Amino acid sequence: MDSLLERIYSTSADQMEEFGRHVMVGGGTPGPCLVKGKGVRVTDSNGKSYIDCTSQSWAMYLGYAHDEIRQVVNEQMSYFSHIHQGFHTMPRYSLAQKLASLAPKHLNRVSFTVGGGSAIEAAMKIAMKNKPEAKHFITLWDAYHGSTLTTAGASWTATQASGQFTGVKHFMHNINSNFIRVPNPYCYRCHFGHNPETCAQQCADMLRKTMEMGVNGPVAGVIIEPIQASGGQIPCPKSYLQKVREICDEFGALLIFDEIQTYCRIGEFYAADYYGVEPDIIVLGKALGAGFPIAAIIIHDRLQGFEMHAEELHTFANNSVSQVAALKQIEIIERDNILDNTRKMGAYIAESARAMSKRFEQIGDIRQIGLHIGLEMIEDADTKRPLSLEKAVQIRNVGLEKGIILGTGGYRKNLLKIKPPLVVKQEEVDELLNIFEATLEQVFHK
Ligand SMILES: Cc1ncc(COP(=O)(O)O)c(C=O)c1O
Numbered sequence: 001m002d003s004l005l006e007r008i009y010s011t012s013a014d015q016m017e018e019f020g021r022h023v024m025v026g027g028g029t030p031g032p033c034l035v036k037g038k039g040v041r042v043t044d045s046n047g048k049s050y051i052d053c054t055s056q057s058w059a060m061y062l063g064y065a066h067d068e069i070r071q072v073v074n075e076q077m078s079y080f081s082h083i084h085q086g087f088h089t090m091p092r093y094s095l096a097q098k099l100a101s102l103a104p105k106h107l108n109r110v111s112f113t114v115g116g117g118s119a120i121e122a123a124m125k126i127a128m129k130n131k132p133e134a135k136h137f138i139t140l141w142d143a144y145h146g147s148t149l150t151t152a153g154a155s156w157t158a159t160q161a162s163g164q165f166t167g168v169k170h171f172m173h174n175i176n177s178n179f180i181r182v183p184n185p186y187c188y189r190c191h192f193g194h195n196p197e198t199c200a201q202q203c204a205d206m207l208r209k210t211m212e213m214g215v216n217g218p219v220a221g222v223i224i225e226p227i228q229a230s231g232g233q234i235p236c237p238k239s240y241l242q243k244v245r246e247i248c249d250e251f252g253a254l255l256i257f258d259e260i261q262t263y264c265r266i267g268e269f270y271a272a273d274y275y276g277v278e279p280d281i282i283v284l285g286k287a288l289g290a291g292f293p294i295a296a297i298i299i300h301d302r303l304q305g306f307e308m309h310a311e312e313l314h315t316f317a318n319n320s321v322s323q324v325a326a327l328k329q330i331e332i333i334e335r336d337n338i339l340d341n342t343r344k345m346g347a348y349i350a351e352s353a354r355a356m357s358k359r360f361e362q363i364g365d366i367r368q369i370g371l372h373i374g375l376e377m378i379e380d381a382d383t384k385r386p387l388s389l390e391k392a393v394q395i396r397n398v399g400l401e402k403g404i405i406l407g408t409g410g411y412r413k414n415l416l417k418i419k420p421p422l423v424v425k426q427e428e429v430d431e432l433l434n435i436f437e438a439t440l441e442q443v444f445h446k
Helices: 004-008 013-020 067-077 090-102 116-130 167-174 196-214 238-251 271-275 320-335 338-357 389-402 426-444
Strands: 034-038 041-044 049-052 107-113 136-140 179-182 219-224 254-258 281-284 295-300 363-369 372-377 407-409 415-417
Touching (some): 067 320, 107 116, 116 219, 116 254, 116 281, 179 196, 219 238, 238 254, 238 271, 320 338, 338 372, 372 389
Antiparallel strands (some): 041 049, 281 295, 363 372, 372 415
């Protein structure tokens, strides 16, 4: 008798089509059926192999099928996998201790949950608990904090930024409307026509003015991705985040860093350290569990945390398998100097993209910190008009044909994201860059 995996992995093309009718896919970029991966490469059901520049929703730092993650997960499975959050476990003690030890000095208490959206909501609960009279939150233009009924309200997907409302429009009557959005320091296309330095100052001024004049009552928290991801790979300048910290202190609002995409990917464990700004709460998710679902919030010592009154209760908030995977990943990152590799490979990709931009004026802006890399594509250098959606889709499709999975995004859909697993090697980077260049060649020069 074949094993279960042998049976499901021999599903025929006809069956795939038939079974597919039972699957609802709520979003994301469409792709082939993937069957097996190793390192940075993954193979589809037709046997075609790709270098993955998306790390599957940017969520796998050690790549596919990492042997040591598999081993630690197998080992933990022989103890148990899931434990109700009311019981303590050794994996949870250890992961909380480790994340706190790496975090900025005063951020020391950790709560776990299952996904990024619910972790952002947990951070909002902490803010509301500590600012009981405040119900509003401030987020940035182009922010993305999730697709739950609360976090969608904080995100660009609920706005007309893309020229039309996204599918979130169906839920608009019930999404959280207590978010006020302020301009983001998008220096490549400064909303106020400034240069990068004054752009950051202008955006900080807008935040201060909004706190003063644009919100009814006090603000509970300001939620910021230090480097915006989904909205367009837009890094906040350091001076901006430093000013935001001062403004939050001045108005008594908590500063919440959504580090769900930046954790490790920028070549530092925490963006707070990269920027030299200590927020009140840090939220982690995505790759935290090396491909297993887990998210975390880490809060400042002076804050009142969650207590045992059903304040923050999730069936799978204490998953030992995800926790040991997260711990093992940190151990490997530290042991193998993976943050160093992240910084080096990221800088190399950016330098190569800069060289390519001399041949392809469509590469308008290269925004890179570590392996958090976005290329903003344009029609031409004079107008900086965003590249059309058709062309962006064509680049992705030609890339797929040639063997790379590129990320696309930004609310204008003209962003190409090159965010491979952090273990990507020099020769793999060279290979993916060659394929990328051949892709641009085919799309723009033929
Ligand atoms: C910065 C950021 N915050 C929050 C989220 C939401 O996380 P999840 O999809 O795990 O709910 C995402 C997901 O893309 C994200 O990129």
